[in-house]
Structures are given as structure tokens and as C-alpha cells.
Amino acid sequence: MPVLPPETLHEWNLSPAEAVALQSRLASRVVLEDRFAPVRRVAGVDIGFEDDGATTRAAIVVLDWQAGGPPFEVVEQVVYREPTRMPYIPGLLSFRETPAALGAFARLETRPELVMVDGQGIAHPRRLGVASLLGLWLDLPAIGVAKSRLCGRHDEVGDTRGEQTPLVHKGEVIGTVLRSRTRVKPLYVSPGHRVSQAAALEWTLRFLHRTKLPEPTRLADRLASRRDASGRR
DNA sequence: GCGACAG
DNA sequence: ATCTTGTCGC
Secondary structure, eight states: OOOOOTHHHHHHOOOHHHHHHHHHHHHTTOOOSOOOOOOOEEEEEEEEEEGGGTEEEEEEEEEESTTOTTTTEEEEEEEEEEEOOSOOOTTOHHHHHHHHHHHHHHTOSOOOSEEEEESOSSOSTTSOOHHHHHHHHHTSOEEEEESSOSSOBOOOOOSSTTOEEEEEETTEEEEEEEOOSTTSOOEEEEEEESOOHHHHHHHHHHTOOSSSSOHHHHHHHHHHTOTTOOSBO
């Protein structure tokens, strides 16, 4: 799908302090209301690192929601790698991950109506996790589904599948802590962009099958870790 | 000042 | 994140 040149993001070439300031500015543009086109194709995104961090790898799996499931029909999938440009700094992970994710989207033929990302949405100190930055950049509805907490506090979640409790940071509800599987570490679900808090949770629940992760993210995760992941399929 | 800290 | 085999559960 057509995407602004990822290079633009690299060219920001920001110091940590500048990146922090930019996050705050961009966060003001995040939309927390449902602004969807009818959802048919949903993209699951997973970004990870190889070679001790030297390489960034982004995997995308596009599912057809209207075709029914589970199992959901896989419409397209892409794995894309490029040299890592920035170190890992808590709170600035999105700058490290997003360039590769944009490279992967640029190589995707399908334009999804919804994006689900492995990482935080607004459940971030400055309300701009990877899912928000990616959603803004692509101008698509995006949801963050993280496997652990970055910031905020919450009550203990019941240990049974389906139980949930709000994630609160500085008096704001920034997400939902969701027990996706009984006796398994909970997920941290938050809106990325163009999605309400309620819809972010609803879509996540809709894609939850028997596993800890919702299907889009789970399949992207799995695709990323395949030995023969040579690109497309 | 002391911890915490997405992937 | 990643390094890794077996093992338990659906």
C-alpha cells in the first residue's frame, strides 16, 4: 500500500529530548473516537529485533474479517528487515520500530481498514506508543495490544479468561488490562488512533480465540519467528 | 534520590 | 527483543 517514505522518519534524526517533545506534539493529533470505514481486512503487526538488535524485523499478516472465522482467512503477509537505526530507550521504542513497520506496509498490496499492533497505543507516558505513531503515519484506525505494561497502575486482574480492569495513568484511563487466558499474564489493550477505548477492547475480544494473543497479532508473531521467513507469501 | 522501564 | 527443549493443555 502507498506509504510516505519511511526515510522521512529516519531523517528526523532526533536526540532523545527532541523525540520526547515530538511525541507530545504528535499525541495531540491522536483521535480517540471511532473513525472507521467498514472493517473487512485487519492487519496484525509485530516488530522485533535480530542479530543482537542490529536488524529490525517487521511482520504483517492481513486477515479477512468479513469472510468469517476463526480460522480467519489470510489475505496477505509480509516480512521486512532493515538495519536498526536507534537504540532502545524506554518510552522511545516507537522510533526504533516504526521505520521497519512502514517499510513492511509499503510492500503490502492490501490496504487494511484496521491495524492491530504488538505494543502500546496511548498507554504511554506521553500517550504515543507504537500503535499510535503507526496509526497516525498510515492514517488508519489502530489498536495497541501489548504483552506487558509500560506505565500506569491497575488493580489485580481476576485470573480467569475475560476478566479486565482499567489501566490508569495520572488520573486518566489509558487502556484495559485484559486476562486473555486463564492464569496467563494479562494483555494491555489501548487505542492507537481513530479508535475509542471501548472499540479497542471489543475488537481485541473479537479476535481472541484460544490463545493469549488475538489472531492478527498472534499470526504476525508466528510469521516473524519462522525460519524460512524470506519475505512474502 | 530511587526504582520502573512496550520491544 | 533474543538465547532454547521439553512439556503441559486444548
